[in-house]
Amino acid sequence: MVTTAHTEPTEVDGATERLWAAAASVTDPELPMLTLADLGILREVRVEADGTAAVWITPTYSGCPAMAEMRVDVDRAARAAGFDRVEVRTALSPAWTTDWITDEGRRKLTEHGISAPGEAPRRPAGPVPLTLAPTRTVPRCPLCGAADTEELSRFGATSCKSLHRCRACLEPFEHVKEI
Template structure:
């Protein structure tokens, strides 16, 4: 997570405001996965202090069309203002694109604890255009409830676009899996 302050805007009061903003933004719950914070998901990218003392909070959505982005921005703004920071601007950074590799170990633990299979490592791609492949690219996730590897995909889309729906063939329980991106 990037946490910078421009030298011209760095004062003790400005740095204290930036630190309060960082702590407040890091604690904001994701609207679609409320057991996780924006920091757990790697959505919180950083907090800057502008020359005029405005705190800028940078977030990166899980994908560019994420319907929760408006709610995340509003929640971050409310939380930072509640922490006593009056001059705040929530900004969106689309580059680099978010990846499931940014989910913290704590975030992965919380997902599994809540019955959602955490993602594996995101696919590695060379720079440039995304290649089209007609071969299967999906892997079967382990069941977050019993740990079995014998699972099947029921639907490529779960309650949100970033999750798929699976069933464990061992314990027969359904579960969601966060897709690797």
């Protein structure tokens, strides 16, 4: 049974539903207010004929260091849900995009003072064109809602976030970059 980002399994039996719920409850180690389901990286769950609980997750970007911790946490959650054999697998295609963050995930980010990403850039099918100029967005302040913000650093606490300051309330905040 294949799921797409943002949706729960459509062919549900008790074990599959239990596995989905366990994997969906795991939080992201870098953004702990978000579950893997909120983030849109939980791709598929399946209880195979031999009883193996298989869970597919997609990295937010190539080489994401949080993937190792996510695997351990998904394994632990599935075992706590009663599965003895667990395999956490990686789905690389299609590549993750910030568009897969759920509305609930975006709400949680803002609630925690982090600016949610805007719409990801659209690219034509085929080779990705190389652009040497950085793409910059001007996010709204998640604290006061002002649009007058400035980027302080292209990299925040993690490489998927940038650091900004609101010119209206003068508060710093992080922004999840559009991918």
